Amino acid sequence: MTVSRCHARVPIAFGRPSPVDAVVLARRPELPLLCLRPAVATAEAARFVAAFPGEVLYAVKCNPDEAVLRALAVGGITHFDVASINEVRLVHRLFPAARLHFMHPVKARSAIREAYFDHGVRDFVLDGEAELAKIVAETAAARDLRLIVRLGLAKGGARLDLSGKFGAGVEAAGELLRSSAKCAATVGLTFHVGSQCCDPSAWERALDQAGAVVRAAAVGLDVLDVGGGFPVPYPDVRPPPLDAFLGAIARGVSRMDLPGGCALWCEPGRALVAGCQSLVVQVQARRGDTLYVNDGVYGTLSDAGVLGFRYPCRLIKATGQGVGRMRPFDLYGPTCDTLDHMQGPFVLPDDVAEGDWIEIGQIGAYGSCLGTGFNGFGEVIRVELAKAAGGNSASGRKAA
Numbered sequence: 031m032t033v034s035r036c037h038a039r040v041p042i043a044f045g046r047p048s049p050v051d052a053v054v055l056a057r058r059p060e061l062p063l064l065c066l067r068p069a070v071a072t073a074e075a076a077r078f079v080a081a082f083p084g085e086v087l088y089a090v091k092c093n094p095d096e097a098v099l100r101a102l103a104v105g106g107i108t109h110f111d112v113a114s115i116n117e118v119r120l121v122h123r124l125f126p127a128a129r130l131h132f133m134h135p136v137k138a139r140s141a142i143r144e145a146y147f148d149h150g151v152r153d154f155v156l157d158g159e160a161e162l163a164k165i166v167a168e169t170a171a172a173r174d175l176r177l178i179v180r181l182g183l184a185k186g187g188a189r190l191d192l193s194g195k196f197g198a199g200v201e202a203a204g205e206l207l208r209s210s211a212k213c214a215a216t217v218g219l220t221f222h223v224g225s226q227c228c229d230p231s232a233w234e235r236a237l238d239q240a241g242a243v244v245r246a247a248a249v250g251l252d253v254l255d256v257g258g259g260f261p262v263p264y265p266d267v268r269p270p271p272l273d274a275f276l277g278a279i280a281r282g283v284s285r286m287d288l289p290g291g292c293a294l295w296c297e298p299g300r301a302l303v304a305g306c307q308s309l310v311v312q313v314q315a316r317r318g319d320t321l322y323v324n325d326g327v328y329g330t331l332s333d334a335g336v337l338g339f340r341y342p343c344r345l346i347k348a349t350g351q352g353v354g355r356m357r358p359f360d361l362y363g364p365t366c367d368t369l370d371h372m373q374g375p376f377v378l379p380d381d382v383a384e385g386d387w388i389e390i391g392q393i394g395a396y397g398s399c400l401g402t403g404f405n406g407f408g409e410v411i412r413v414e415l416a417k418a419a420g421g422n423s424a425s426g427r428k429a430a
Protein backbone atom coordinates (compact mmCIF):
# COMPACT_ATOMS: atom_id res chain seq x y z
CA MET A 31 0.00 0.00 0.00
CA THR A 32 1.41 3.39 -0.98
CA VAL A 33 -0.63 5.95 0.92
CA SER A 34 1.56 8.86 1.88
CA ARG A 35 0.63 11.25 4.68
CA CYS A 36 1.40 14.47 2.89
CA HIS A 37 -0.19 17.60 1.58
CA ALA A 38 -1.85 16.13 -1.49
CA ARG A 39 -2.87 18.16 -4.49
CA VAL A 40 -6.66 18.13 -4.61
CA PRO A 41 -8.64 18.41 -7.84
CA ILE A 42 -9.93 21.91 -7.19
CA ALA A 43 -8.49 25.06 -8.69
CA PHE A 44 -7.53 26.84 -5.48
CA GLY A 45 -5.30 29.37 -7.18
CA ARG A 46 -6.23 32.93 -8.08
CA PRO A 47 -8.05 34.33 -9.88
CA SER A 48 -10.94 32.04 -8.97
CA PRO A 49 -14.56 32.49 -10.09
CA VAL A 50 -15.49 31.90 -6.46
CA ASP A 51 -13.63 35.05 -5.34
CA ALA A 52 -15.64 37.13 -7.79
CA VAL A 53 -18.92 35.73 -6.50
CA VAL A 54 -17.92 36.18 -2.85
CA LEU A 55 -16.60 39.71 -3.23
CA ALA A 56 -19.68 40.76 -5.21
CA ARG A 57 -22.26 39.16 -2.88
CA ARG A 58 -20.33 39.35 0.42
CA PRO A 59 -22.44 36.42 1.69
CA GLU A 60 -23.25 36.06 5.37
CA LEU A 61 -24.77 32.64 4.69
CA PRO A 62 -22.59 29.66 3.69
CA LEU A 63 -22.10 29.49 -0.08
CA LEU A 64 -22.19 26.00 -1.65
CA CYS A 65 -20.38 26.12 -4.99
CA LEU A 66 -21.13 23.39 -7.52
CA ARG A 67 -18.81 22.65 -10.43
CA PRO A 68 -20.99 20.33 -12.55
CA ALA A 69 -18.24 19.76 -15.11
CA VAL A 70 -16.04 18.24 -12.39
CA ALA A 71 -18.74 15.66 -11.60
CA THR A 72 -19.24 14.98 -15.30
CA ALA A 73 -15.50 14.51 -15.86
CA GLU A 74 -15.06 12.21 -12.83
CA ALA A 75 -18.04 10.08 -13.91
CA ALA A 76 -16.72 9.83 -17.47
CA ARG A 77 -13.24 8.90 -16.19
CA PHE A 78 -14.61 6.19 -13.89
CA VAL A 79 -17.03 4.78 -16.47
CA ALA A 80 -14.23 4.60 -19.06
CA ALA A 81 -11.82 2.90 -16.66
CA PHE A 82 -14.05 0.38 -14.86
CA PRO A 83 -14.51 -2.88 -16.80
CA GLY A 84 -18.21 -3.23 -15.94
CA GLU A 85 -21.28 -1.26 -14.84
CA VAL A 86 -20.82 1.80 -12.61
CA LEU A 87 -23.74 2.38 -10.18
CA TYR A 88 -23.61 5.84 -8.57
CA ALA A 89 -24.37 5.66 -4.81
CA VAL A 90 -27.03 8.39 -4.59
CA LYS A 91 -26.75 8.79 -0.79
CA CYS A 92 -23.34 10.40 -1.22
CA ASN A 93 -24.82 13.48 -2.91
CA PRO A 94 -28.44 13.47 -4.12
CA ASP A 95 -28.40 17.07 -5.39
CA GLU A 96 -30.38 17.09 -8.66
CA ALA A 97 -27.77 19.19 -10.47
CA VAL A 98 -25.08 16.71 -9.37
CA LEU A 99 -27.16 13.74 -10.56
CA ARG A 100 -27.68 15.45 -13.92
CA ALA A 101 -23.96 16.18 -14.25
CA LEU A 102 -23.15 12.52 -13.52
CA ALA A 103 -25.68 11.40 -16.13
CA VAL A 104 -23.96 13.63 -18.69
CA GLY A 105 -20.75 11.80 -17.74
CA GLY A 106 -22.31 8.44 -18.61
CA ILE A 107 -23.94 7.21 -15.38
CA THR A 108 -27.12 5.27 -16.20
CA HIS A 109 -27.28 2.97 -13.15
CA PHE A 110 -27.97 4.21 -9.62
CA ASP A 111 -27.54 2.60 -6.20
CA VAL A 112 -30.58 3.81 -4.25
CA ALA A 113 -31.16 3.04 -0.59
CA SER A 114 -34.57 4.50 0.27
CA ILE A 115 -37.91 4.98 -1.42
CA ASN A 116 -37.26 8.73 -1.64
CA GLU A 117 -34.04 8.08 -3.54
CA VAL A 118 -35.98 5.68 -5.81
CA ARG A 119 -38.63 8.36 -6.48
CA LEU A 120 -36.04 11.08 -7.07
CA VAL A 121 -33.94 9.16 -9.58
CA HIS A 122 -36.94 7.65 -11.37
CA ARG A 123 -38.45 11.13 -11.76
CA LEU A 124 -35.19 12.60 -13.12
CA PHE A 125 -34.18 9.66 -15.32
CA PRO A 126 -37.18 7.43 -16.15
CA ALA A 127 -35.00 5.15 -18.29
CA ALA A 128 -32.24 4.67 -15.69
CA ARG A 129 -31.76 1.31 -13.96
CA LEU A 130 -32.25 1.55 -10.20
CA HIS A 131 -30.68 -0.92 -7.77
CA PHE A 132 -32.26 -0.98 -4.30
CA MET A 133 -29.09 -1.66 -2.31
CA HIS A 134 -30.28 -1.30 1.29
CA PRO A 135 -30.33 -4.77 2.89
CA VAL A 136 -33.24 -3.90 5.23
CA LYS A 137 -36.21 -2.31 3.48
CA ALA A 138 -39.72 -1.30 4.49
CA ARG A 139 -42.37 -3.55 2.93
CA SER A 140 -44.10 -0.54 1.39
CA ALA A 141 -40.78 0.59 -0.13
CA ILE A 142 -40.28 -2.79 -1.82
CA ARG A 143 -43.84 -2.72 -3.20
CA GLU A 144 -43.63 0.81 -4.51
CA ALA A 145 -40.13 0.31 -5.97
CA TYR A 146 -41.19 -2.85 -7.82
CA PHE A 147 -44.69 -1.92 -8.99
CA ASP A 148 -44.42 1.88 -9.50
CA HIS A 149 -40.77 2.44 -10.43
CA GLY A 150 -39.75 -0.73 -12.26
CA VAL A 151 -37.04 -1.72 -9.77
CA ARG A 152 -35.98 -5.35 -10.20
CA ASP A 153 -32.59 -5.34 -8.46
CA PHE A 154 -32.77 -5.78 -4.68
CA VAL A 155 -30.01 -6.47 -2.21
CA LEU A 156 -30.53 -8.68 0.85
CA ASP A 157 -28.46 -10.20 3.65
CA GLY A 158 -30.89 -12.58 5.35
CA GLU A 159 -33.62 -15.14 4.70
CA ALA A 160 -36.24 -12.89 6.34
CA GLU A 161 -35.52 -10.11 3.84
CA LEU A 162 -35.76 -12.64 1.00
CA ALA A 163 -39.21 -13.70 2.23
CA LYS A 164 -40.20 -10.03 2.47
CA ILE A 165 -39.10 -9.24 -1.10
CA VAL A 166 -40.84 -12.32 -2.50
CA ALA A 167 -44.07 -11.55 -0.62
CA GLU A 168 -44.19 -7.85 -1.48
CA THR A 169 -43.52 -8.42 -5.19
CA ALA A 170 -46.22 -11.15 -5.36
CA ALA A 171 -43.53 -13.78 -5.99
CA ALA A 172 -42.35 -12.02 -9.15
CA ARG A 173 -40.23 -14.18 -11.45
CA ASP A 174 -38.16 -11.32 -12.85
CA LEU A 175 -36.30 -10.38 -9.65
CA ARG A 176 -32.55 -9.84 -9.65
CA LEU A 177 -31.37 -10.59 -6.12
CA ILE A 178 -27.96 -9.55 -4.84
CA VAL A 179 -26.64 -11.06 -1.60
CA ARG A 180 -24.56 -8.72 0.59
CA LEU A 181 -21.54 -10.42 2.07
CA GLY A 182 -20.34 -9.06 5.42
CA LEU A 183 -16.64 -8.25 5.74
CA ALA A 184 -14.44 -8.04 8.81
CA LYS A 185 -13.34 -4.58 9.92
CA GLY A 186 -10.66 -3.33 7.53
CA GLY A 187 -8.49 -0.26 7.11
CA ALA A 188 -11.05 2.03 5.46
CA ARG A 189 -11.51 5.50 6.95
CA LEU A 190 -15.19 4.69 7.47
CA ASP A 191 -15.77 1.12 8.55
CA LEU A 192 -18.99 -0.37 7.19
CA SER A 193 -18.67 -3.82 8.77
CA GLY A 194 -20.99 -5.00 11.48
CA LYS A 195 -24.29 -3.45 10.48
CA PHE A 196 -24.99 -5.33 7.23
CA GLY A 197 -23.84 -8.45 5.48
CA ALA A 198 -24.18 -12.22 5.83
CA GLY A 199 -21.23 -14.34 6.94
CA VAL A 200 -19.51 -16.64 4.42
CA GLU A 201 -21.66 -19.68 5.21
CA ALA A 202 -24.96 -17.80 5.50
CA ALA A 203 -24.23 -15.87 2.29
CA GLY A 204 -23.76 -19.15 0.41
CA GLU A 205 -27.06 -20.49 1.71
CA LEU A 206 -28.80 -17.23 0.85
CA LEU A 207 -27.40 -17.36 -2.69
CA ARG A 208 -28.90 -20.84 -3.08
CA SER A 209 -32.32 -19.84 -1.73
CA SER A 210 -32.31 -16.62 -3.79
CA ALA A 211 -31.52 -18.60 -6.95
CA LYS A 212 -34.74 -20.57 -6.45
CA CYS A 213 -36.92 -17.47 -6.74
CA ALA A 214 -34.96 -14.97 -8.84
CA ALA A 215 -34.22 -14.53 -12.51
CA THR A 216 -30.59 -13.72 -11.69
CA VAL A 217 -28.44 -13.76 -8.54
CA GLY A 218 -25.41 -11.80 -7.50
CA LEU A 219 -23.01 -11.17 -4.66
CA THR A 220 -21.86 -7.81 -3.28
CA PHE A 221 -19.72 -6.39 -0.47
CA HIS A 222 -18.42 -3.01 0.67
CA VAL A 223 -14.84 -2.64 1.92
CA GLY A 224 -15.67 0.62 3.75
CA SER A 225 -15.62 4.22 2.59
CA GLN A 226 -12.39 6.07 1.70
CA CYS A 227 -10.45 2.80 1.56
CA CYS A 228 -6.89 3.59 0.45
CA ASP A 229 -5.70 -0.01 0.37
CA PRO A 230 -6.29 -1.78 -2.99
CA SER A 231 -5.58 -5.19 -1.43
CA ALA A 232 -8.79 -4.82 0.62
CA TRP A 233 -10.70 -5.63 -2.59
CA GLU A 234 -8.51 -8.66 -3.28
CA ARG A 235 -9.16 -10.03 0.21
CA ALA A 236 -12.90 -9.41 -0.15
CA LEU A 237 -12.93 -11.12 -3.55
CA ASP A 238 -11.15 -14.17 -2.12
CA GLN A 239 -13.90 -14.36 0.49
CA ALA A 240 -16.55 -13.92 -2.22
CA GLY A 241 -14.91 -16.77 -4.16
CA ALA A 242 -15.24 -19.06 -1.13
CA VAL A 243 -18.95 -18.18 -0.87
CA VAL A 244 -19.64 -18.89 -4.55
CA ARG A 245 -17.73 -22.19 -4.50
CA ALA A 246 -19.56 -23.39 -1.40
CA ALA A 247 -22.95 -22.35 -2.82
CA ALA A 248 -22.26 -24.03 -6.17
CA VAL A 249 -24.48 -21.43 -7.82
CA GLY A 250 -23.75 -19.87 -11.21
CA LEU A 251 -23.20 -16.21 -10.34
CA ASP A 252 -24.80 -13.64 -12.70
CA VAL A 253 -23.47 -10.49 -10.99
CA LEU A 254 -20.43 -9.63 -8.89
CA ASP A 255 -20.63 -6.17 -7.31
CA VAL A 256 -17.41 -4.88 -5.74
CA GLY A 257 -19.17 -2.02 -3.94
CA GLY A 258 -17.92 1.50 -3.31
CA GLY A 259 -15.16 2.84 -1.10
CA PHE A 260 -12.81 4.21 -3.79
CA PRO A 261 -10.82 7.02 -2.14
CA VAL A 262 -10.12 10.64 -3.01
CA PRO A 263 -7.28 12.93 -1.92
CA TYR A 264 -7.54 15.13 1.16
CA PRO A 265 -4.78 17.39 2.52
CA ASP A 266 -3.36 14.58 4.66
CA VAL A 267 -3.98 11.64 2.31
CA ARG A 268 -2.81 10.91 -1.21
CA PRO A 269 -4.41 7.63 -2.27
CA PRO A 270 -2.95 5.34 -4.93
CA PRO A 271 -4.31 5.97 -8.45
CA LEU A 272 -7.57 4.34 -9.62
CA ASP A 273 -5.54 1.87 -11.73
CA ALA A 274 -4.11 0.31 -8.55
CA PHE A 275 -7.65 -0.48 -7.35
CA LEU A 276 -8.77 -1.76 -10.75
CA GLY A 277 -5.67 -3.97 -10.93
CA ALA A 278 -6.41 -5.45 -7.50
CA ILE A 279 -10.03 -6.07 -8.52
CA ALA A 280 -8.92 -7.75 -11.76
CA ARG A 281 -6.55 -10.07 -9.85
CA GLY A 282 -9.22 -10.96 -7.29
CA VAL A 283 -11.87 -11.59 -9.95
CA SER A 284 -9.54 -13.80 -11.99
CA ARG A 285 -8.98 -16.04 -8.95
CA MET A 286 -12.77 -16.51 -8.59
CA ASP A 287 -13.08 -18.39 -11.89
CA LEU A 288 -16.55 -16.97 -12.59
CA PRO A 289 -18.88 -18.05 -15.39
CA GLY A 290 -18.26 -16.16 -18.65
CA GLY A 291 -21.51 -14.20 -18.57
CA CYS A 292 -21.08 -12.88 -15.02
CA ALA A 293 -21.44 -9.08 -14.96
CA LEU A 294 -19.12 -6.88 -12.88
CA TRP A 295 -20.57 -3.86 -11.04
CA CYS A 296 -19.26 -1.25 -8.64
CA GLU A 297 -21.03 1.41 -6.53
CA PRO A 298 -18.81 4.47 -6.08
CA GLY A 299 -20.10 7.57 -4.34
CA ARG A 300 -17.24 9.66 -2.94
CA ALA A 301 -14.90 9.06 -5.89
CA LEU A 302 -17.37 10.60 -8.34
CA VAL A 303 -18.51 13.68 -6.44
CA ALA A 304 -16.06 14.77 -3.71
CA GLY A 305 -14.38 17.33 -5.96
CA CYS A 306 -17.47 18.87 -7.51
CA GLN A 307 -18.49 21.09 -4.57
CA SER A 308 -16.74 23.55 -2.30
CA LEU A 309 -18.15 25.55 0.58
CA VAL A 310 -17.42 29.17 1.43
CA VAL A 311 -17.89 29.98 5.12
CA GLN A 312 -17.61 33.38 6.75
CA VAL A 313 -15.53 34.04 9.87
CA GLN A 314 -17.80 35.52 12.53
CA ALA A 315 -15.23 35.73 15.31
CA ARG A 316 -11.56 34.96 15.92
CA ARG A 317 -10.26 33.91 19.32
CA GLY A 318 -6.55 33.10 19.06
CA ASP A 319 -6.13 30.16 16.73
CA THR A 320 -9.83 29.34 16.79
CA LEU A 321 -12.25 30.69 14.19
CA TYR A 322 -16.04 30.79 14.66
CA VAL A 323 -17.65 30.25 11.23
CA ASN A 324 -21.20 30.05 9.87
CA ASP A 325 -21.32 26.33 8.91
CA GLY A 326 -20.25 23.29 10.87
CA VAL A 327 -20.77 19.67 11.83
CA TYR A 328 -24.57 19.98 11.97
CA GLY A 329 -24.43 21.46 8.46
CA THR A 330 -22.20 20.74 5.49
CA LEU A 331 -19.09 19.87 7.51
CA SER A 332 -20.30 16.83 9.42
CA ASP A 333 -17.29 14.66 8.59
CA ALA A 334 -14.89 17.36 9.83
CA GLY A 335 -16.26 16.83 13.36
CA VAL A 336 -15.86 13.58 15.26
CA LEU A 337 -14.56 11.74 12.17
CA GLY A 338 -11.81 14.36 11.82
CA PHE A 339 -11.75 14.65 8.02
CA ARG A 340 -9.35 17.35 6.81
CA TYR A 341 -10.30 19.48 3.83
CA PRO A 342 -8.27 21.80 1.61
CA CYS A 343 -9.00 25.43 2.37
CA ARG A 344 -7.99 28.94 1.36
CA LEU A 345 -8.71 32.42 2.59
CA ILE A 346 -10.73 35.05 0.74
CA LYS A 347 -9.95 38.34 2.50
CA ALA A 348 -12.77 40.83 2.88
CA THR A 349 -10.21 43.56 2.23
CA GLY A 350 -7.85 42.30 -0.45
CA GLN A 351 -5.23 39.54 -0.47
CA GLY A 352 -4.18 37.54 2.62
CA VAL A 353 -0.57 38.38 3.47
CA GLY A 354 0.27 36.57 6.68
CA ARG A 355 2.37 33.43 7.17
CA MET A 356 0.41 30.17 7.06
CA ARG A 357 -0.57 28.63 10.39
CA PRO A 358 -3.07 26.04 11.62
CA PHE A 359 -6.53 26.99 12.90
CA ASP A 360 -9.41 24.98 14.33
CA LEU A 361 -13.02 25.94 13.63
CA TYR A 362 -16.24 26.13 15.61
CA GLY A 363 -19.55 25.92 13.70
CA PRO A 364 -22.48 28.25 14.35
CA THR A 365 -24.61 26.14 16.71
CA CYS A 366 -24.45 26.34 20.52
CA ASP A 367 -23.19 22.75 20.81
CA THR A 368 -19.55 22.33 21.88
CA LEU A 369 -19.39 19.26 19.63
CA ASP A 370 -19.80 21.62 16.68
CA HIS A 371 -16.01 21.73 16.48
CA MET A 372 -13.64 20.94 13.61
CA GLN A 373 -10.06 20.31 14.65
CA GLY A 374 -8.70 20.38 11.10
CA PRO A 375 -6.12 21.77 11.17
CA PHE A 376 -7.23 24.36 8.62
CA VAL A 377 -4.02 25.98 7.41
CA LEU A 378 -4.62 29.67 6.61
CA PRO A 379 -2.72 32.97 6.57
CA ASP A 380 -2.32 34.25 10.12
CA ASP A 381 -4.04 37.56 9.37
CA VAL A 382 -7.45 35.89 8.96
CA ALA A 383 -10.04 38.09 10.66
CA GLU A 384 -13.73 38.49 11.36
CA GLY A 385 -15.62 39.13 8.11
CA ASP A 386 -13.19 37.11 5.91
CA TRP A 387 -14.30 34.02 4.03
CA ILE A 388 -12.74 30.55 3.78
CA GLU A 389 -13.31 28.31 0.77
CA ILE A 390 -13.29 24.65 1.83
CA GLY A 391 -12.83 22.11 -0.98
CA GLN A 392 -13.64 18.40 -1.57
CA ILE A 393 -17.01 18.84 0.12
CA GLY A 394 -19.13 17.16 -2.59
CA ALA A 395 -19.20 13.76 -0.86
CA TYR A 396 -21.25 13.39 2.31
CA GLY A 397 -21.36 17.18 2.73
CA SER A 398 -24.63 19.06 2.33
CA CYS A 399 -26.67 15.82 2.33
CA LEU A 400 -25.74 15.28 6.00
CA GLY A 401 -26.81 18.78 7.03
CA THR A 402 -29.52 19.43 9.60
CA GLY A 403 -31.52 22.48 10.64
CA PHE A 404 -30.29 22.22 14.23
CA ASN A 405 -30.44 25.47 16.18
CA GLY A 406 -32.11 27.25 13.27
CA PHE A 407 -29.03 27.05 11.04
CA GLY A 408 -28.73 25.07 7.82
CA GLU A 409 -29.63 27.64 5.21
CA VAL A 410 -27.07 27.90 2.40
CA ILE A 411 -26.78 29.78 -0.88
CA ARG A 412 -26.20 27.46 -3.82
CA VAL A 413 -24.09 28.66 -6.70
CA GLU A 414 -23.38 26.81 -9.91
CA LEU A 415 -20.08 27.62 -11.61
CA ALA A 416 -20.79 27.42 -15.31
CA LYS A 417 -17.38 26.20 -16.41
CA ALA A 418 -16.46 24.06 -13.42
CA ALA A 419 -13.00 24.48 -11.90
CA GLY A 420 -12.03 27.02 -14.48
CA GLY A 421 -15.48 28.60 -14.52
CA ASN A 422 -16.01 32.29 -14.88
CA SER A 423 -19.70 32.82 -14.34
CA ALA A 424 -22.16 31.81 -11.67
CA SER A 425 -25.87 31.53 -11.02
CA GLY A 426 -27.23 31.10 -7.56
CA ARG A 427 -30.23 30.27 -5.41
CA LYS A 428 -30.88 30.01 -1.70
CA ALA A 429 -31.83 26.70 -0.14
CA ALA A 430 -32.84 25.80 3.37
Ligand SMILES: Cc1ncc(COP(=O)(O)O)c(C=O)c1O
Binds near residue numbers: 092224297
Ligand atom coordinates in the same frame (compact mmCIF):
# COMPACT_ATOMS: atom_id res chain seq x y z
C1 LIG B 1 -24.04 -0.14 -0.10
C2 LIG B 1 -23.19 1.06 -0.40
N1 LIG B 1 -22.71 1.21 -1.65
C3 LIG B 1 -21.95 2.28 -1.99
C4 LIG B 1 -21.63 3.24 -1.05
C5 LIG B 1 -20.76 4.39 -1.48
O1 LIG B 1 -19.54 4.35 -0.85
P1 LIG B 1 -18.38 5.39 -1.18
O2 LIG B 1 -18.97 6.74 -1.13
O3 LIG B 1 -17.36 5.15 -0.14
O4 LIG B 1 -17.88 5.04 -2.55
C6 LIG B 1 -22.08 3.11 0.27
C7 LIG B 1 -21.74 4.11 1.29
O5 LIG B 1 -22.08 4.03 2.43
C8 LIG B 1 -22.90 1.99 0.60
O6 LIG B 1 -23.37 1.81 1.85
